[in-house]
Amino acid sequence: LAPPRTSAEQPGPRGRAVAGPRAGASAELSLEPPLLGCRDIRNVSGVQYLGSGYTKAVYKAVLNRTLAVALKAVDFGGHDIAHCVRQFSALGDCYRLAAYKIVKEMILLQRLRHANVLQLYGYCYQDSNDIPDTLTTITELGSPLEMIQLLQTSWEDRFRICLSLVRLLHYLAHSPLGSVTLLDFRPRQFVIVDGELKVTDLDDASIEESSCTSNSDCFMEFPARNFTLPCSVEGRCQSMNEKRNLYNAYRFFFTYLLPHSAPTSLRPLLDKIVNATGELHWGIDETAAQLERVLNLYKSGEYLQNTTRMPKAEYRRVPEAFIPDENYRCWPSYHHKGCLLSVFDVNEAIEICDSYSQCKAFVLTNQTTWTGRSRMLWSRSSSWVTYSGCFRCFNTVWSESCSGLW
The missing domain is CATH 3.50.4 (Hepatocyte Growth Factor)
Structure with a gap:
């Protein structure tokens, strides 16, 4: 991470803007003023590399010795930059192409406000590797989602993960931007914050519903199943974004986390939820309603009404x-x-x-x-x-x- 610009290039009020020589580029984002900016990165400490993908590198850092955050930036040694530079020999242009994903994610993190969407704290434009206006985003810090560890936790905590996910997908299906689908839907796109599941990677999210002229155009292919959805009279594949998210939730989360070691009296309802989502018989509205029903039964103790046995010994x-x-x-x-x-x-x-x-x-x-x-x-x-x-x-x-x- 490069040091922030000099004070002459920084805005006056703390975190109000992140302008530099190309102020227009950041102004085009139409983002609200960030809570944190370049001045806060100046006081960063305890920087620790967490991981990277094709485009981005993620770091853990402590700002002002008090707030632990995640910093995301384009990975100059990553696949996208390396492949582009080999092909075009233009580092600056290759950076801007890769940075588009971070800009897109930053906008979506601010527009999609929900308890299960990672919180965007701010961003900073600064010079790095002789490239002006490289972008670093500052977000809430979460723990990586480790499925093997999750399988060893209590059913109650695993149910919380599934409930968090369904609440997120319900919001995405009815978001202010329209129905949002996560095209790169994998456990690594999520983190855990205080026991709640939150989506962190939104650079591959899409609000485009596939166009169609017949049902055959609405074909969804997965490794183990394929589905054909109806083509609406408006020429759009009906609920494709929502159903894609829901089936991915089934195959990556529900099948592993929901039924195993659940209270006996809740298993028929949980099996029904798993089967209905695996066959896409339900949409996200019904799935969310049924998981909320499970929560209510569990919290109220109603699931115990027909299961209490006579104790074997006196206590x-x-x-x-x-x-x-x-x-x-x-x-x-x-x-x-x-x-x-x-x-x-x-x-x-x-x-x-x-x-x-x-x-x-x-x-x-x-x-x-x-x-x-x-x-x-x-x-x-x-x-x-x-x-x-x-x-x-x-x-x-x-x-x-x-x-x-x-």
Whole structure:
């Protein structure tokens, strides 16, 4: 990343503009004034390379020693620049061609305001590699989406990822720009911020609905399935952008994250969602409504109404007690050193403890999940020690809260 321009070339108010010798180029973007700009990059520290694709390189950095952000810029050593320079021997022109993707993404990040779209903090035009007005965007920082790690997390967290994605796709289908499709739809185009899925790469997004004269023109091809959509009377393939997004969500996310280790009573509905999206029987509106229904059943505890069994043993509440170092591991768990799960209430906790042969006790912690459910710690010991301010429960005991568990 090149240093920003001198103060003479910088705008007066902080972050109000990023003008330089080619102020018209940035003015054409019609963007709102950014919150952050070149002056903030001057105070950057802790720059760390995160990765790159064909066009862009992404860096993690800390601005003003307080705000961790992601910085995106054209990768001069990337495939697009290298291929163009080999062909045309014009670095400046090749840069401008590659930078178009960043400019496009920057505009879309600002126009598409949604909780599951990465937030654009600002941008900066500065000279780099003897090229004027190279562009760096400043965005919210997220964690890469690692599917293998996601498969090892709780069903509740995996459901949150799918719900985030469906809410995003519902917004894109009804966005102010029209129906937006993600042509390069892969897990690497997304990041996780505070447990929520957010789209970060929008340079390959499109709002163009395919034109057609017959249904045969509305052919969508995927590795495992092909679909033919109806051609509307207006000569457009009906809901093609929406359906392309939805099927990609099915094949990259739903099949892996939704059904596995879900609560038993929710599996028929989840299987219905997976099958309906895999066959494109539903659009995004129905899919979103059904996932919101799952959320409501899960948060309210209604999914437990027909599943509660008689406990195998009696449990009693032991206040101000704890179980020392008698944890065992289970999967999936919120903690890798113990069996930490979420429950709707104590009755569900008893049922879960009964289902584990090692479980002799469980502890209601003061932690809650994103749905408001309580986290319980399971133990293989029924021996307990009293401790002021700490409640414990086990197989003849149950308790309530312990602030110092993790």
